[in-house]
Amino acid sequence: MAAAAPSDPTDKPHIPVLLRPLLAAVAPVDGVWLDGTFGAGGYARGLLDAGAQRVIGVDRDPAVFEMAQGWAGEYGDRLELVQGTFGKMDEYAQDLDGVVLDLGVSSMQLDQAERGFSFMRDGPLDMRMSQSGPSAADLVNDSSEEDLANTLYLYGEERASRRIARAIVRAREESPITTTRQLALIVEKCLPRSKPGQSHPATRSFQGIRIAVNDEFGELIQGLEAAERALKPGGQLAVVSFHSLEDRIVKRFLALRSSTGGGGSRYAPELAAETPAFKLTSKAIAADDQELAQNPRARSARLRVAVRTDAPAAPVDRGAVGLPGYKKKGKR
Numbered sequence: 001m002a003a004a005a006p007s008d009p010t011d012k013p014h015i016p017v018l019l020r021p022l023l024a025a026v027a028p029v030d031g032v033w034l035d036g037t038f039g040a041g042g043y044a045r046g047l048l049d050a051g052a053q054r055v056i057g058v059d060r061d062p063a064v065f066e067m068a069q070g071w072a073g074e075y076g077d078r079l080e081l082v083q084g085t086f087g088k089m090d091e092y093a094q095d096l097d098g099v100v101l102d103l104g105v106s107s108m109q110l111d112q113a114e115r116g117f118s119f120m121r122d123g124p125l126d127m128r129m130s131q132s133g134p135s136a137a138d139l140v141n142d143s144s145e146e147d148l149a150n151t152l153y154l155y156g157e158e159r160a161s162r163r164i165a166r167a168i169v170r171a172r173e174e175s176p177i178t179t180t181r182q183l184a185l186i187v188e189k190c191l192p193r194s195k196p197g198q199s200h201p202a203t204r205s206f207q208g209i210r211i212a213v214n215d216e217f218g219e220l221i222q223g224l225e226a227a228e229r230a231l232k233p234g235g236q237l238a239v240v241s242f243h244s245l246e247d248r249i250v251k252r253f254l255a256l257r258s259s260t261g262g263g264g265s266r267y268a269p270e271l272a273a274e275t276p277a278f279k280l281t282s283k284a285i286a287a288d289d290q291e292l293a294q295n296p297r298a299r300s301a302r303l304r305v306a307v308r309t310d311a312p313a314a315p316v317d318r319g320a321v322g323l324p325g326y327k328k329k330g331k332r
Contacts, residue, residue: 015295016042017102018240018303021285023050025305026236031097034058034230036086036223041068043100048075056080056093060130087222090230098236099227103220103246105129105210117210119184119202125177127210136213140177145169154324155217156208157245164190164205180206207243217323220246224253225315228277231308237278238305245324247284247302252321254278254306257314277313278306 019042023029029050035043038057041064047055057079059065065081072079082092086101105117114123127136143151145165152161167190168177177183184202191201211217227237241247257277282305287298318326 016040016046017242017295017298017301018285018287018291019043019046020291021288022100022238022240022303022305023047025282025285025303026098026238029098032056032093032095033098033100034086034089034093034096035100035102036089036227037100037102038064038068038081039102040064041071043102044079045071045075047098047100048078052078052098054078054080056082058082058084058086058089058092060085062131085219085223087219087226089223090226094230095232096230096235097232098238099231101223101227101237101239103240103250104216104242117180117206119180119200119206122179122181125180125183127213129214134213136183136209137176137178139209139213140168140183141172150325151212152205152208154208155211155245156204156206158204158208160190161208183209211245217246217249220249221253221316221318221321221323224250225313228257228308229313233308233310235308236281236305237308238303240301240303242300242302245322247304248322250304251284253316254280254304256316256320258306275311276309277311278308281305281307 022043023046027050029047029052031052032054033047033052034056035041035047036058038044038059039061041057044055044057055075055078057068060083062083065083068081072081084092089099115126117127125135125137125140128134139151140148145168148168149161149165152158152164158164164187167186168183171177171182171186177186183205184200187202187205194201224237224239231237239250241250258280285303285305287295287301291298
């Protein structure tokens with residue numbers, strides 16, 4: 001099979017999801033902000049244009065900084081670019097006026113077949129945001145059947161995880177699984193054909209594998225804790241999530257670290273707040289009809305905003321915030 005030709009991510013304009021309501025929620029924008037998921041630079045540019053004195057753009061993907069070379073100079077020293085992870089943001093800056101996190105994989109990465117994130121474009125089974133370390137192909141070909149099933153279930157919420165894991169193991173015994181098309185076809189054969197309007201059968205499996213490859217949930221918790229350490233009192237934290245698992249983690253983290261605490265339910269443990277480190281400013285914000293018409297990918301997006309208090313920063317219980325694979329402390 002011929003290698004997929006590199007795609008040009010600049011072919012389509014990048015539309016930052018929920019940028020308009022985000023800027024409205026944190027207005028007036030001033031001071032120093034950190035964009036922990038720089039990507040195509042949409043949020044950073046939006047913040048700078050809205051009045052931020054300086055924005056520090058952080059991303060683990062080295063390719064995004066090459067793509068920014070054509071416009072970053074327009075902002076001079078108001079824009080600082082740092083290759084790294086947002087879980088270490090407090091090492092890059094302190095006393096921030098705001099932090100923005102746009103979670104998950106970017107549309108820019110999905111549109112590049114050679115990055116191997118999407119089942120819609122055949123390419124190498126990669127999925128590494130940092131372009132380093134073990135790839136999705138390594139995970140798929142080297143993990144045990146049990147570990148594969150757990151990955152698909154915990155990170156992709158795939159109910160047919162065991163069936164798909166067995167099919168992957170059978171397929172790789174014949175030949176290694178090295179492309180997105182190979183993996184997508186294996187998953188498709190395990191599930192009923194999707195109906196019009198439903199997501200592709202491989203959606204959950206690809207999500208689960210991508211999250212595991214990039215340790216997205218572990219990085220998310222570290223990033224939220226790092227934001228708590230890096231923000232000054234009155235500083236604002238704005239997080240955009242795209243699926244229920246990561247939104248649940250953000251929601252529970254903010255509940256746990258805010259004065260609301262959270263009353264819990266029969267499905268989730270009660271979150272007893274300590275000294276509040278954040279104050280919630282609103283409920284989750286979703287895309288309006290105008291944005292959905294411009295950018296259908298915004299349909300599942302949720303924006304949550306909170307303001308930092310002067311309480312000391314503290315680590316959180318991974319189980320209490322719903323991190324898959326963790327149990328709340330004190331629970332068996």
